[in-house]
Amino acid sequence: MESFTALELFxxxxxxxxxLVVDVRNESDFNESHVEGPSDFEIVNIPYFDFIEDEANCLxxxxxxxxxxxxxxxxxxxxxxxxxxxxxxYQNLSYLENGFQTWGDLLVPTRLHSNGYNLWQFIRPxxxxxxxxxxxGNEMFIFDPSRNVEFYNEFAAANGMKISHVFETHLQADYxxxxxxxxxxxxxxxxxxxxxxxxxxxxxxxxxIFTLSGGYQVQVIHSPGHTPGSTTFIIDNKWMISGDTVFIxxxxxxxxxxxxxEWAKQLYHTLKTKIxxxxxxxxxxxxxxxxxxxxFNDGVIGKTFGEIIELNSxxxxxxxxxxxxxxxxxxxxxxPDVYSEIRKVNVGVINPDSCKQKEMDIGKNQCAASxxxx
Amino acid sequence: xxxxxxxxxxxxxxxxxxxxxxxxxxxxMAAGKVLKLITxxxxxxKDIPAWAERVGHKLLSNExxxxxxxxxxxxxx
Numbered sequence: 001m002e003s004f005t006a007l008e009l010f011x012x013x014x015x016x017x018x019x020l021v022v023d024v025r026n027e028s029d030f031n032e033s034h035v036e037g038p039s040d041f042e043i044v045n046i047p048y049f050d051f052i053e054d055e056a057n058c059l060x061x062x063x064x065x066x067x068x069x070x071x072x073x074x075x076x077x078x079x080x081x082x083x084x085x086x087x088x089x090y091q092n093l094s095y096l097e098n099g100f101q102t103w104g105d106l107l108v109p110t111r112l113h114s115n116g117y118n119l120w121q122f123i124r125p126x127x128x129x130x131x132x133x134x135x136x137g138n139e140m141f142i143f144d145p146s147r148n149v150e151f152y153n154e155f156a157a158a159n160g161m162k163i164s165h166v167f168e169t170h171l172q173a174d175y176x177x178x179x180x181x182x183x184x185x186x187x188x189x190x191x192x193x194x195x196x197x198x199x200x201x202x203x204x205x206x207x208x209i210f211t212l213s214g215g216y217q218v219q220v221i222h223s224p225g226h227t228p229g230s231t232t233f234i235i236d237n238k239w240m241i242s243g244d245t246v247f248i249x250x251x252x253x254x255x256x257x258x259x260x261x262e263w264a265k266q267l268y269h270t271l272k273t274k275i276x277x278x279x280x281x282x283x284x285x286x287x288x289x290x291x292x293x294x295x296f297n298d299g300v301i302g303k304t305f306g307e308i309i310e311l312n313s314x315x316x317x318x319x320x321x322x323x324x325x326x327x328x329x330x331x332x333x334x335x336p337d338v339y340s341e342i343r344k345v346n347v348g349v350i351n352p353d354s355c356k357q358k359e360m361d362i363g364k365n366q367c368a369a370s371x372x373x374x
Numbered sequence: 375x376x377x378x379x380x381x382x383x384x385x386x387x388x389x390x391x392x393x394x395x396x397x398x399x400x401x402x403m404a405a406g407k408v409l410k411l412i413t414x415x416x417x418x419x420k421d422i423p424a425w426a427e428r429v430g431h432k433l434l435s436n437e438x439x440x441x442x443x444x445x446x447x448x449x450x451x
Binding site: 026027028029047048049050052053072073074076077080355359 | 388389390391393394397416417420421424425428429
């Protein structure tokens with residue numbers, strides 16, 4: 001029986017291949033998070049235990065004339081379902097090696113620049129997030145790493161580089177950062193977000209400049225709003241690592257800390273005095289994206305700052321603080337409960353076991369709320 | 375303490391085995407009888423309740439203990 005890796009699945013999407021994903025996890029895990037990517041492939045959720053109870057009804061939901069890619073939480077239930085399908089004559093099918101978690105952890109590196117220094121974007125499809133890796137000679141800087149630290153370390157080794165600095169654009173609430181786990185690096189973050197951290201860190205100063213070997217500069221811009229410690233990094237006067245301040249199709253929401261008016265005002269001033277004054281030709285590299293179709297072009301998530309201002313003219317044209325605060329309030333949405341816990345993990349004040357961290361990082365877990373059910 | 379009629383230990387098993395074994399066991403029981411189930415696979419936390427609801431068995435309780443994940447399931451009609 002054939003299998004595929006998470007990266008191979010992403011490549012199949014990127015190449016626009018035609019297939020049907022049969023996700024055999026339970027319905028709530030499926031609804032919380034399932035595979036999405038740069039193409040419109042078909043997907044159906046049929047829990048493996050339905051195959052146990054009512055095989056005929058399940059088989060009726062699976063067409064025979066399309067390639068099937070079967071996904072479960074770990075792997076064994078995919079193989080179980082694939083075996084049933086094969087026994088009924090289905091032929092063109094394969095399953096995801098090691099299950100959905102490998103999709104959750106998947107990082108896809110793409111080189112953005114190779115003249116003098118190297119700059120890579122690491123897209124994490126499952127979270128719609130991006131981290132960045134900058135290297136020259138044998139030195140490497142990392143921005144906003146996710147928790148798959150081994151992948152960054154192996155990537156550095158494969159390129160003959162050593163990670164010297166790890167930067168955060170802000171204290172992440174939606175995923176567990178790999179930052180604190182790197183050994184023998186300078187972990188450079190802003191005090192405003194990290195003062196309650198349980199570990200030592202290097203405190204970034206506004207307008208500070210870091211110089212990579214070869215003389216390439218990384219400029220620090222304190223850009224509070226999404227969080228009080230939000231930071232934007234300008235690389236070689238060409239690239240803007242914008243974190244969760246500037247997105248391609250929006251700006252970072254300033255309401256996650258429960259002080260919406262105060263943070264929205266901060267964000268307004270940041271945009272007016274520190275961000276919109278930057279050159280239009282800066283290639284903007286955000287911390288997140290929300291729409292594969294509109295944001296993923298030629299394998300990259302990024303647009304010039306000028307294009308972004310045009311795409312978001314409804315936001316950037318607001319020239320009154322109160323109007324801006326009202327705009328933010330009108331667009332507020334609830335935040336997942338797990339965010340406050342993820343922040344605590346990221347500053348090291350709680351340290352759940354690896355299994356629990358995986359669950360927090362991929363979505364909410366409902367196992368703890370386990371009182372008697374009616 | 376929930377009263378039960380039958381018990382099954384699925385510790386050390388990975389999905390789909392806990393659901394498969396539980397189904398085979400509960401199919402031998404009469405409606406209204408209670409099965410005590412222990413698993414160690416975190417995946418069963420959601421899969422067992424979701425399966426039971428689908429099939430029409432009643433999940434009486436569901437908790438994480440030192441022994442593992444403990445479920446009491448009442449066989450449906």
